[in-house]
Amino acid sequence: MSSGPVPVHDRSDPMPNPIPNPIPNPSREPNSMLPVHVLTGFLGSGKTTLLARLLADPGMGHTAVLINELGEVGIDHLLVRRLEDDVVLLESGCLCCAVRNELVETLADLAARRAEGDLPAFRRIVVETTGLADPAPIVHTLMTDARLTPHLRLAGLVATVDATLGEGTLATHPEALKQAAMADRLVTTKTDLADAATRDRLAARLAALNPGARRFEASLAVAPSPADLFEGETFSIGVGAGADVAAWLAAEAAHDPPHDHRRDDHRRDDRRRADQAHADHADGDHAHGDGDHGDHAHGEHDHGEHDHGEHDHAGHHLHHHDPQRHGDRVATFCLIADAPLDWDVLTRWLELLLTARGEQILRLKGIVNVRGRDKPVVVHGVQHVLYPPQELAAWPDADRASKLVFITRDLSRGAVERSFERVVAAGAG
Numbered sequence: 001m002s003s004g005p006v007p008v009h010d011r012s013d014p015m016p017n018p019i020p021n022p023i024p025n026p027s028r029e030p031n032s033m034l035p036v037h038v039l040t041g042f043l044g045s046g047k048t049t050l051l052a053r054l055l056a057d058p059g060m061g062h063t064a065v066l067i068n069e070l071g072e073v074g075i076d077h078l079l080v081r082r083l084e085d086d087v088v089l090l091e092s093g094c095l096c097c098a099v100r101n102e103l104v105e106t107l108a109d110l111a112a113r114r115a116e117g118d119l120p121a122f123r124r125i126v127v128e129t130t131g132l133a134d135p136a137p138i139v140h141t142l143m144t145d146a147r148l149t150p151h152l153r154l155a156g157l158v159a160t161v162d163a164t165l166g167e168g169t170l171a172t173h174p175e176a177l178k179q180a181a182m183a184d185r186l187v188t189t190k191t192d193l194a195d196a197a198t199r200d201r202l203a204a205r206l207a208a209l210n211p212g213a214r215r216f217e218a219s220l221a222v223a224p225s226p227a228d229l230f231e232g233e234t235f236s237i238g239v240g241a242g243a244d245v246a247a248w249l250a251a252e253a254a255h256d257p258p259h260d261h262r263r264d265d266h267r268r269d270d271r272r273r274a275d276q277a278h279a280d281h282a283d284g285d286h287a288h289g290d291g292d293h294g295d296h297a298h299g300e301h302d303h304g305e306h307d308h309g310e311h312d313h314a315g316h317h318l319h320h321h322d323p324q325r326h327g328d329r330v331a332t333f334c335l336i337a338d339a340p341l342d343w344d345v346l347t348r349w350l351e352l353l354l355t356a357r358g359e360q361i362l363r364l365k366g367i368v369n370v371r372g373r374d375k376p377v378v379v380h381g382v383q384h385v386l387y388p389p390q391e392l393a394a395w396p397d398a399d400r401a402s403k404l405v406f407i408t409r410d411l412s413r414g415a416v417e418r419s420f421e422r423v424v425a426a427g428a429g
């Protein structure tokens, strides 16, 4: 399915890196350790699409995949159709802040179970971050956490950049800029949707921002190969990367407190409670702590004030979240409708909403129960753009509610849910 690479930038004669990697990877024998590849990129830039496509390639065999999503309803893993056991969903929070410790524990656990023979001997791990992830703390953690460095090595950082929206996104969202600046591989996605002038401007911007990164293009027709993106020895900051990158990593090193195992014990207790709540949820009891699905007469799922996704399944606040990472202007919320929705009414509403509010709606994705259809439909919106729907082969579980996850900036759920109520009412009519 995946066709050959489309290298835009050939690094056959690399310049010496003027900026030394500020955090040495403690690995002495990198090849003996399991490589971890991080796949990042701004909201909706095409990470999951690229990953799903690469996973269909035999070259991606024996890969364990971790997916991290913002928002309490994970959708991406449904789109990455593969050996279910290999895909681990790290939901309810962002890797760079709320669930960083969960990432470390999950990776350490994967490595240990593989070593013990409990898991197949996969040969790499790919971690897909949320679209708002700051890569600096993730890179720092993977390179320095003593629970990981004896077993794992950070082998690469791939960032996707949307050909249609990338230029504007790099200018307005610091997370996107950091992702593209730190990566050692950049994939410009959606080149089928952008005209030549737009693509050229973005290419020039990326070349200036991160001249050392290898660059590739992806569209509906072509994508880089697994070897292009997920092979390599040890991550090193792109040749000629700006001085900011060194400063970002140094800042993480300065912020990182010494590892406190007592705190881990508390977190393990929290996780046990969260796992129990998750199990209850899976049993059909939709208790999400402060939000009660049993009470969504208005088609909503109320998480009150903490709309940043930084609470776990049990509804506990995760106090180690750094609110400055994503800023108080960003909100995550999920609208839920129990009864099937009318497709025409829903799509008209989504189109109008994205046209009117696209600046503030960074991302919308959802799984929809369409009246008259057996199979679920996945909808995607990125800023002003509503993408073609995708039908899934089957519902993932017994829950047939439609769920629409929004990631917004300067837009509260109230404004969106009031108009959504009319969509819910039309579905009932």
Ligand SMILES: Nc1nc2c(ncn2[C@@H]2O[C@H](COP(=O)(O)OP(=O)(O)OP(=O)(O)O)[C@@H](O)[C@H]2O)c(=O)[nH]1
Pocket: 041, 042, 043, 044, 045, 046, 047, 048, 049, 050, 076, 130, 131, 132, 189, 190, 191, 192, 193, 218, 219, 220, 363, 365, 380, 382, 387, 388
């Ligand atoms: N035409 C076209 N559409 C694409 C391409 N890549 C992704 N898309 C669409 O863009 C939308 C968002 O893609 P995703 O792969 O979900 O993006 P993402 O980066 O994983 O999104 P988040 O996880 O929410 O940050 C989906 O509707 C995709 O089908 C592409 O190369 N061409």
